[in-house]
Amino acid sequence: MNEKRTIQTVAKAIAAFFHDRKRMPTYTEMMELLDVRSKSAVQFWVRKLLANGFLAKDKKGFLIPSGSFGGLPVVGNVAAGFPSPAEEELRDVLVLEDYLMTKPGTSYILKVTGDSMIGEGIREGDLVIVDREREPKSGDVVVADVDGEWTMKYFTRKGETVILEAANPKYPPIKARSELRLGGVITAVIRKYHQ
């Protein structure tokens, strides 16, 4: 860091540290991050970040990320304008971790093979998050054991029986009694372009 210190550059440096060390820097470490030689200077900037909401404090006084810290800015929709790099207003910020990991412990990730759900926009190579313990409702996409093989299907309950349909006309729908085995309900789909 050779340029002038600003609220933005300082926040960025700390956020970067947190991102790859999985913890907040100590004041002594921040001396290096901000390129200053006293803890007082660090505290000066920390106070600013606290005031601006980039940082917060625990009940126990520990610094923790807050607000727009680990998140990405969200633009309402494609038609709206784009956030400029300079802009630093209170925009919507989304922390993907919090958005997607609603039920760690009962969830797992599945790599999709096959095209049984292309009609739903779920394609080969996508990752889906599956909740093992969620009660399936009609219309949900579920992972089901069909003839000893695990596949994804739409789930529909019709009284006693259950209907499983692919989102692909080339696979026939399946009627099953209640003893069918379910791997869980799909709660999210993730596709990543570029490695």
Add this chain to the structure above:
Amino acid sequence: MNEKRTIQTVAKAIAAFFHDRKRMPTYTEMMELLDVRSKSAVQFWVRKLLANGFLAKDKKGFLIPSGSFGGLPVVGNVAAGFPSPAEEELRDVLVLEDYLMTKPGTSYILKVTGDSMIGEGIREGDLVIVDREREPKSGDVVVADVDGEWTMKYFTRKGETVILEAANPKYPPIKARSELRLGGVITAVIRKYHQ
């Protein structure tokens, strides 16, 4: 925590703390988490977690999450078996944060409106992660300014000109000179079912 302490229950308790406090508990705090009355007992368990790879230590000696800590287990594909809750072997684990947030700072999130990319499996309401500074290559999905409106299109470079096509036959392809404005390249698509 009333049951017996095991490596799993202890790891779970600490992971839960980290998940919603965004930091590691201190040894004193772990006394409560693990329901013990001495820091020695805490250290006894911490050592186990360190040995098992659930936790790790900084160069500076701070505890940090490691391995399967904040992540979800990954099952290779639908056809393979499912991880049972008891199972705790070294399975593939994916930390969504690390997987998706490859370039924070130059990325933002966009909520999709319209159906211009349904052929690509990108639907209204999905979130896409857009990298503002990535150089678009042919075949990439980009956000582009078309006649004063931001839309998603396939990007193709043909010598000097650029072709933008929707993944939907009802929108005509567009040829443009180099002065077209791009909002960035889509690096990921996220869809969440259920709130």
Add this chain to the structure above:
DNA sequence: TTGACAATAGAACGTTCGTCCTATAACATA
């Protein structure tokens, strides 16, 4: 019964953390 080991308690201790206080340089304002 004895011995080994796993699990815990409690206290002592040095280190480092974050806070606070004072002093100083740079810069803008009046």
Add this chain to the structure above:
DNA sequence: TATGTTATAGGACGAACGTTCTATTGTCAA
């Protein structure tokens, strides 16, 4: 030129952190 304000340095200090040591309890095998 005087005078605040902003940004920094350096040192002092108590509190809390993680480590280490010793002691105690329960369980299981010999």
